[in-house]
Amino acid sequence: MSIQFEEPLAGSYGVVDSFPKDFGYGVEEGDIEDSPAPSDSKPRILLMGLRRSGKSSIQKVVFHKMSPNETLFLESTNKIYKDDISNSSFVNFQIWDFPGQVDFFDPTFDYEMIFRGTGALIFVIDAQDDYVEALGRLHLTVSRAYRVNPEINFEVFIHKVDGLSDDHKIETQRDIHQRANDDLADASLDKLHLSFYLTSIYDHSIFEAFSKVVQKLIPQLPTLENLLNIFISNSGIEKAFLFDVVSKIYIATDSSPVDMQSYELCCDMIDVVIDVSCIYGLKEDGSGSAYDKESMAIIKLNNTTVLYLKEVTKFLALVCILREESFERKGLIDYNFHCFRKAIHEVFEVGVSVQRLGTLQPTTPSLKALTHNGTPRSTV
Numbered sequence: 001m002s003i004q005f006e007e008p009l010a011g012s013y014g015v016v017d018s019f020p021k022d023f024g025y026g027v028e029e030g031d032i033e034d035s036p037a038p039s040d041s042k043p044r045i046l047l048m049g050l051r052r053s054g055k056s057s058i059q060k061v062v063f064h065k066m067s068p069n070e071t072l073f074l075e076s077t078n079k080i081y082k083d084d085i086s087n088s089s090f091v092n093f094q095i096w097d098f099p100g101q102v103d104f105f106d107p108t109f110d111y112e113m114i115f116r117g118t119g120a121l122i123f124v125i126d127a128q129d130d131y132v133e134a135l136g137r138l139h140l141t142v143s144r145a146y147r148v149n150p151e152i153n154f155e156v157f158i159h160k161v162d163g164l165s166d167d168h169k170i171e172t173q174r175d176i177h178q179r180a181n182d183d184l185a186d187a188s189l190d191k192l193h194l195s196f197y198l199t200s201i202y203d204h205s206i207f208e209a210f211s212k213v214v215q216k217l218i219p220q221l222p223t224l225e226n227l228l229n230i231f232i233s234n235s236g237i238e239k240a241f242l243f244d245v246v247s248k249i250y251i252a253t254d255s256s257p258v259d260m261q262s263y264e265l266c267c268d269m270i271d272v273v274i275d276v277s278c279i280y281g282l283k284e285d286g287s288g289s290a291y292d293k294e295s296m297a298i299i300k301l302n303n304t305t306v307l308y309l310k311e312v313t314k315f316l317a318l319v320c321i322l323r324e325e326s327f328e329r330k331g332l333i334d335y336n337f338h339c340f341r342k343a344i345h346e347v348f349e350v351g352v353s354v355q356r357l358g359t360l361q362p363t364t365p366s367l368k369a370l371t372h373n374g375t376p377r378s379t380v
């Protein structure tokens with residue numbers, strides 16, 4: 001495997017650990033609050049579930065580069081933990097990690113206000129534990145939330161599946177799916193749609209699941225998908241992902257199916273590029289950024305596959321997989337990329353200026369007027 005980095009590499013040696021975990025991408029350290037401030041207008045993703053189901057671990061691993069083993073030492077959350085993920089002009093949301101024992105009957109817990117501004121509610125179920133109690137909690141939570149705000153996307157993470165065999169995973173998913181939907185049908189809540197994902201922090205499944213949750217909250221998704229389709233079909237590329245570099249969640253991909261291996265390969269490429277850049281790319285005094293306008297890398301694998309990464313915006317990178325033969329027309333690919341990048345910037349600029357005009361606030365109601373594939377739907 002030959003690796004060709006075109007990142008300007010300064011001669012300094014740094015230590016990866018010295019690299020700030022959020023590397024200046026605007027992710028603020030979370031603040032701990034007793035009660036949420038009503039002025040919070042950013043769309044919210046809520047992480048709920050029983051104690052020790054893995055909520056804080058998910059948040060730390062996906063958004064703060066914590067290694068899965070370190071989560072063993074996480075202490076139990078006993079207040080709502082708000083994490084501002086302002087990592088791009090349109091993926092601009094907050095994650096609220098709830099303590100396991102949220103009590104809906106506690107008068108100080110203003111769940112109506114919380115659910116009203118929520119884009120997605122992720123309910124985490126520990127698949128290695130007996131999940132009967134979790135299912136009861138799931139039903140109580142989603143039915144309450146749905147009554148307050150029927151536009152919330154309800155996402156169920158069947159979590160910690162690393163401990164289960166493949167057969168057991170499928171059986172657990174089927175069983176949880178069946179029981180949760182039966183409970184909803186009994187309560188005449190058939191319109192409430194739950195999406196299920198099998199997840200673990202020990203592999204890429206948690207990033208994949210989070211990618212899908214976030215994509216549903218991006219109004220520009222159909223435009224991004226279209227741009228990616230046009231780009232790959234004119235450049236002989238097999239698969240392209242638009243990645244949020246900090247979290248490694250992909251905010252869009254072309255419309256060909258995603259296979260887990262390609263996604264993992266692209267995630268690994270981001271890790272390699274950022275790590276090498278941190279060690280060799282920063283200035284001697286440690287200043288500079290591991291990811292900037294000049295960031296790009298080409299990795300040729302021994303199976304005639306080429307990986308191609310380029311900076312799109314401060315937060316986003318395009319990562320593509322293509323055959324060696326197609327890469328012979330690198331000039332064409334670079335030119336098409338230039339046009340693609342320009343188009344993406346225009347999409348963002350329009351988004352920002354529309355927000356400035358006040359016609360589209362990044363609040364849940366406008367985000368919710370979308371179907372799962374991002375196309376507009378009439379509100380219920």
Ligand SMILES: Nc1nc2c(ncn2[C@@H]2O[C@H](COP(=O)(O)OP(=O)(O)OP(=O)(O)O)[C@@H](O)[C@H]2O)c(=O)[nH]1
Pocket residue numbers: 049050051052053054055056057058068070071072073074075076077078098099100101159160161162163199200201202
């Ligand atoms: N095997 C396995 N263990 C996990 C996974 N995710 C989290 N854990 C472990 O589950 C335990 C509880 O994780 P937390 O993230 O603290 O759980 P929590 O839901 O935030 O707990 P509370 O703060 O008490 O509500 C930790 O020991 C984690 O290491 C996973 O995907 N697989």
